[in-house]
Amino acid sequence: MMNALIATRANKCLRSDVLAGLSLRRKRLPSKYFYDAVGSRLFDRITDLPEYYPTRTEIGIMHANAGAISERCGSRCLLIELGAGSATKVRILLDRLDRAAGYVPVDVSGEHLRAAAATLAADYPYLDIVPVVADFTTRFAVPERPSRRRVVYFPGSTIGNFDPPEADALLRRIAHLVGEGGGLLLGVDLRKDPEVLERAYNDAAGVTAAFNRNLLVRINRELGADFDVQAFRHVAYYNREESRIEMHLVSDSEQQATVGSTTFDFRAGESIHTENSYKYDVAELAVRAGACGLRLDDTWTDARGYFAVLHFTATPTA
Ligand SMILES: C[S@@+](CC[C@H](N)C(=O)[O-])C[C@H]1O[C@@H](n2cnc3c(N)ncnc32)[C@H](O)[C@@H]1O
Structure with a gap:
């Protein structure tokens, strides 16, 4: 009963954050929603990728x-x-x-x-x-x-x-x-070096892309939305001015997606900003x-x- 209550509350937060984020002129979604059970497993796979140096490097520092x-x-x-x-x-x-x-x-x-x-x-x-x-x-x-x-x-x-x-x-x-x-x-x-950074978020095996798109898979499943997940491209690049990697899901074409009773329009090339990763x-x-x-x-x-x-x-x- 308690778990069901917590799940309902979490679902309400997801709904209101998704509706608010997609209503912005520059669409955004909070990165914490990457982490459902599938997202957490995908993140674990990212940490093993050859391009993804942070986990290996941090573990090396901890051991040393x-x-x-x-x-x-x-x-x-x-x-x-x-x-x-x-x-x-x-x-x-x-x-x-x-x-x-x-x-x-x-x-x-x-x-x-x-x-x-x-x-x-x-x-x-x-x-x-x-x-x-x-x-x-x-x-x-x-x-x-x-x-x-x-x-x-x-x-x-x-x-x-x-x-x-x-x-x-x-x-x-x-x-x-x-x-x-x-x-x-x-x-x-x-x-x-931005090249090292950009490689880490654009792995050859496409695991980071799957992690990014899983956000839409989750929204479809938990909020009954109808995103055409494959029609959004994973894009990650280093923004030098802000010292951060930005991850986006970019719409391949002009399209619509419905979340509950709200329909959102996407222009071809329009992005949903899904994550920042500031470098210090x-x-x-x-x-x-x-x-x-x-x-x-x-x-x-x-x-x-x-x-x-x-x-x-x-x-x-x-
Ligand atoms: C980048 S992963 C890091 C995982 C692990 N600590 C590591 O060092 O490999 C981020 C972790 O933080 C969790 N997380 C992200 N935002 C959160 C929030 N606002 N509150 C609680 N956990 C959060 C995610 O579920 C995920 O497990």
Whole structure:
């Protein structure tokens, strides 16, 4: 009954966000809706693609610095992971942390999260794992556990999916969530040669294209819409001015799609902007995070400088 209620509420949010986004002059859809069960599995396939360097690079940084990173997190910490997905990278931390007080993976993709938490529980039977299905941009309850410190783990450069004012709001929320002296361990993708970036989002096997189009498949299924999914092309490119990869679904021809009782017109070549992935500069990010109550105190990166794992400490609030 409770699950059905939650599902109905989630469906209402999807409907209102889709109707609002497609009514804009420049059509947009929120990227969090990529992640139904199929989308989460497609994302996992993306992380294994030869062109997609971020996951491999971040895992390499985590392995190379596991001791120092775990020490930074401290003993008896309550680890809260935002956008946990398959909860793969956290294993590197869990293998080294000194007596974690608990692990709270948070994700909107409920089915996928519960399966990931069950797999993890089988491998870490001593660990108190409490999965929370929630949108981390909204208020959600973190289970109380006796701990020395709260640490938010936010890997995968998921923060890059938010426009700067939204990302800053999220950083403030995290500072508040962990409280003074608490930590944030953040994985961010760094600015680099646009060719490398564009290759990562335009893989030869077409998995990223399928991931992008799955948004329309989901809208058709969950909202009874009638998008001709194959009539929308996957387009991803680097916007230098904004330092971000943009993903779009571009209409191949003049067409219409109906969502419930609302019909939307598409011109040939018109796009639905589905995702941004901002690329960071560590010094700039440190200044922004500082203004949000988070002091950068450690930076770990790879030899090419492609990706960074950063540790911040929440500062006293004014
Ligand atoms: C880019 S993937 C990263 C997955 C994993 N953390 C990693 O590093 O590979 C983003 C993850 O965040 C989740 N997500 C995206 N927006 C979210 C939101 N607003 N609230 C909760 N989870 C969200 C997605 O379901 C997905 O699992």
